[in-house]
Amino acid sequence: MKRRAVVMGLAAATAVPTVGSASGARAAQDGQIGQAGRVGQAGRVGQAGSGAASSALVFDPDACTESTITIKDTAGVAHEVVYRFHKVASYVAKPVDVAYQSLNVSVPVKIDGTVVDATGAPILLANGIGGYMPSSVANNTGIVASGMGGGTSRQALALAAGYVVVEPGARGRTLVDASGTYYGTAPAVIVDLKAAVRYLKFNKGRVPGDVRRIVASGVSAGGALSALLGASGDSPLYEPYLKAIGAADASDAIFAVGTWCPIIDLEHADMAYEWCWGANPLNGGARVDPVISGELKAAYAEHLATLGLRAKGFGALTARNLDAYLLKAHLEPSATRYLAALSDTDRAAYLAANPFITWSEGGSGAGAGAGAGSGGRAAFSWADFLTHVGARKKNAPSFDGFDLATPENNLFGTGTTKARHFTLYSLRHESGDSARLDADIPTKLDLMNPMHHLVEDVNHNRSKHWWIRLGTKDTDTSLSVAGNLSARLTSLGDDVDTAYYWDAGHGADQDPGDFVEWIGEVSGYRPTV
Numbered sequence: 001m002k003r004r005a006v007v008m009g010l011a012a013a014t015a016v017p018t019v020g021s022a023s024g025a026r027a028a029q030d031g032q033i034g035q036a037g038r039v040g041q042a043g044r045v046g047q048a049g050s051g052a053a054s055s056a057l058v059f060d061p062d063a064c065t066e067s068t069i070t071i072k073d074t075a076g077v078a079h080e081v082v083y084r085f086h087k088v089a090s091y092v093a094k095p096v097d098v099a100y101q102s103l104n105v106s107v108p109v110k111i112d113g114t115v116v117d118a119t120g121a122p123i124l125l126a127n128g129i130g131g132y133m134p135s136s137v138a139n140n141t142g143i144v145a146s147g148m149g150g151g152t153s154r155q156a157l158a159l160a161a162g163y164v165v166v167e168p169g170a171r172g173r174t175l176v177d178a179s180g181t182y183y184g185t186a187p188a189v190i191v192d193l194k195a196a197v198r199y200l201k202f203n204k205g206r207v208p209g210d211v212r213r214i215v216a217s218g219v220s221a222g223g224a225l226s227a228l229l230g231a232s233g234d235s236p237l238y239e240p241y242l243k244a245i246g247a248a249d250a251s252d253a254i255f256a257v258g259t260w261c262p263i264i265d266l267e268h269a270d271m272a273y274e275w276c277w278g279a280n281p282l283n284g285g286a287r288v289d290p291v292i293s294g295e296l297k298a299a300y301a302e303h304l305a306t307l308g309l310r311a312k313g314f315g316a317l318t319a320r321n322l323d324a325y326l327l328k329a330h331l332e333p334s335a336t337r338y339l340a341a342l343s344d345t346d347r348a349a350y351l352a353a354n355p356f357i358t359w360s361e362g363g364s365g366a367g368a369g370a371g372a373g374s375g376g377r378a379a380f381s382w383a384d385f386l387t388h389v390g391a392r393k394k395n396a397p398s399f400d401g402f403d404l405a406t407p408e409n410n411l412f413g414t415g416t417t418k419a420r421h422f423t424l425y426s427l428r429h430e431s432g433d434s435a436r437l438d439a440d441i442p443t444k445l446d447l448m449n450p451m452h453h454l455v456e457d458v459n460h461n462r463s464k465h466w467w468i469r470l471g472t473k474d475t476d477t478s479l480s481v482a483g484n485l486s487a488r489l490t491s492l493g494d495d496v497d498t499a500y501y502w503d504a505g506h507g508a509d510q511d512p513g514d515f516v517e518w519i520g521e522v523s524g525y526r527p528t529v
Contacts, residue, residue: 056093057248059086059203066109067142071160072152074513079160082110084208085142091199092192093246096171096183099138101245103168103196106143107208108159111527116162122213122523123200124158124165125229125254127193129222132411134172134184143167154217154258154512161516162527164209168196173410180416187241187447193229194238195247202248213523215256216463217515219507220476221407223262224450227485230257230463231450238447256465256522258515261506263477264485266408267423267445270397271300272478275319277392279383280475288396296397296425307455309487317487323382326483330500331385334472335378338502356384385472393475393506400426412444454488465522466496467515471504495522 064084071079086105095101107118129135143165145156155165170192175184193216201211218226232238233253242252263269274296281287301319309317314325335357339347351359358379380388399408400423409419420438421427422445427435446452453459466489470482479500486498497518501508509515520526 054093054249056246057091057199057202059088059199059206061086061206061208063087064107069143069145069156069159071145071156073160074152074157074516079112080110081108081160083108083143083159087140088199091168091196091248093248094244096188096245097175100134100136100169100171100175100184101192101195102136102138103166103199104137104140104143105207106155106159106165106167108162108164111160111162116527118162118164118208118527119210120525121163121209121527122215122255122519122525123209123211124155124163124519125193125197125200125214125216126155126158126165126167127170127216127218127222127225128167129170129172129189129218129225130220131407132173132189132221133407134170134175135222136169137167138169140167151509151512154509154515157512157516158519161520163516163519163525166196166200166209166214168193170196173407173413182410182413182415182418185413186411186444187238190225190228190232190448191238191241191245191247193225194232194252195242195245197229197252197254198242198248198250201250201252210523210525212255213525214254215258215465215519215523216254217258217260219260219509220263223259224264226257227259227262227264227466228448228450228453230254230259230466231453232459233461233463235453235457235459235461237443251461253461254463256467256519257463258467258519259469259482259485260509261470261474261476262468262482262485264481265449265451266399266411267449268300268303269399269408269477269481270423270425271296271303272480273392273394273398274396275300275322276478276480277386277389277475278396279386280389280392282395283391283393288392292396299425307451307484307488309484310491311487317484322480322483325487326479327380327382327385330483330486330498331472331479332378332380334500334502335380336376337499339378340376354388356380356388389473389475391475397423397426398477402426402430411448412441414438414440450485451488454485454492458492462494464494466494466498467518468496468498469501469509469511471501471506471508473503474506474508476506 064086066084068082071081073079084107088103090098090101091103092101108116143155143159144153146153159165171184171188173185176182197214200207204211216226216229234251274293278293278297304319311317311325314321317325351357360377362375399406400421401409404419412420412422422441427437468482468486486496489496501510
């Protein structure tokens with residue numbers, strides 16, 4: 001696929017300020033919702049599709065300010081963009097906390113002096129969530145052009161391409177009220193993002209852009225949530241939670257997903273991490289407990305068998321061939337693209353410093369057309385690749401920590417309990433073989449895992465277009481996680497564009513311009529001037 005030149009450096013979700021604690025509008029902790037949709041305080045919430053609740057969710061297209069921003073495109077050329085900036089106080093009728101359950105809409109009206117009509121433009125729904133922490137846009141006064149690493153943010157690139165950009169806030173795991181109750185733990189964050197989508201679709205014809213072409217984007221936990229949003233569209237599992245906060249009576253299915261280094265499948269993430277990085281030392285050279293690492297790695301083999309993943313040329317993906325699949329489908333092509341783009345001198349220097357890579361000249365490898373040496377191909381072993389990556393970031397277990405100190409332990413907290421175990425392995429390690437997970441944990445795991453909606457209960461209302469990216473030196477999670485997601489979506493017949501960035505770490509985004517162009521391609525959109 002032919003791409004435009006890209007902005008050098010990284011582009012990531014815009015950082016947002018932390019805004020206070022729970023407001024007086026706080027309704028109830030999501031964990032109090034029963035299977036029939038009953039809630040504690042939130043029992044007073046009416047259905048958003050009726051009466052005053054419905055009118056409270058009407059978007060006002062005239063309530064905006066007009067601003068001008070200079071945005072550098074993928075070739076580094078500056079463009080003047082005039083846009084309208086809309087602040088929506090809350091995207092739900094009964095907000096738990098308006099500081100987080102609000103959103104901003106940016107609409108281009110003039111690019112380099114030419115008037116544009118964004119009525120039918122795709123909508124980039126760009127979340128700024130990291131670590132499942134609260135994310136607020138309430139204090140934002142406009143779109144931010146710069147992203148992480150000094151590049152142009154993908155929001156700004158999308159705006160300059162003529163797209164509508166929506167930035168939603170959402171509750172997060174650390175929010176706690178005066179009584180000590182946590183009100184942003186799972187599944188609050190995904191419920192909020194779904195409510196934001198419903199708000200946009202409820203306002204079809206009023207909100208600018210094509211609500212049938214919503215594309216979610218996010219990084220790390222935000223990437224996991226973008227994937228979950230795309231995989232779980234219109235799932236009835238979320239309905240009681242959405243009703244409790246007065247979400248609009250509309251669909252929450254989205255068109256496409258952009259996900260960077262998504263940390264998903266949390267209930268199996270410890271297993272996946274040890275399968276991938278178990279042989280690697282921690283920073284400083286220390287090794288993790290070999291018994292714990294070995295037990296978790298062995299359990300991952302059993303989990304893979306339940307996923308039923310397949311890939312062309314490999315058949316069923318198992319613990320025996322998953323490394324070969326990652327090498328041939330993702331890692332060697334990544335190294336090939338990287339090396340092919342170097343000058344002959346720089347490539348020779350890199351290969352000399354990394355003799356584990358075999359570089360074959362004159363083939364038809366990935367990266368054709370990328371410049372000198374683009375006909376070459378990189379090859380190496382899985383063991384040599386792991387040595388090349390070096391230190392792992394996390395101890396074992398990495399996600400459901402024995403000491404309940406991880407962000408994920410906090411994510412599954414409830415009520416006045418800050419953190420809980422969400423895997424039997426960690427729970428029984430600490431509490432004995434007879435221990436049982438709290439009764440609500442299995443359902444909350446399903447609510448937070450896109451793989452549930454792609455494997456166990458295949459959702460036909462999922463997104464059908466997927467952009468998946470991560471770095472090959474990202475030891476925040478297993479490299480198999482994104483590979484499994486890509487393989488499953490491909491097997492389902494979805495349009496999947498997956499690439500690993502060679503030698504890049506967590507949060508890398510080396511082709512933001514390509515992503516913006518991809519949105520135009522899959523949506524079929526061309527700006528109207």
